[in-house]
Amino acid sequence: MSDAKWRSSTYSGGNNECLELAHGVPHFAPVRDSKRxxxxxxxFSRDAWRAFLAHLG
Known part of the structure; x- marks a missing residue:
């Protein structure tokens, strides 16, 4: 996952206390803690991540 481009939510306010999602990783939605x-x-599989987001909204 060294080629992954990590992004955090624009709702985080840049305070480094949120989850980050990696883009550019085929078949998966990698998530990590921005503090670590x-x-x-x-x-997560792409389908599982989409289902999670749909549940939130």
Whole structure:
């Protein structure tokens, strides 16, 4: 995932206290804690991530 481009939500206010989502990773939606960029990454399938977002909205 070294080619991943990590982005945090615009709602986070730039205070580094949110989740980051990696773009450019085929088949997965990798998520990590912005406070621990070298820490663990949870990989969701694209379908699971879309279902999660749909549930929030």
């Amino acid at each position: 960029p070298t820490g663990p990454v949870i990989r």
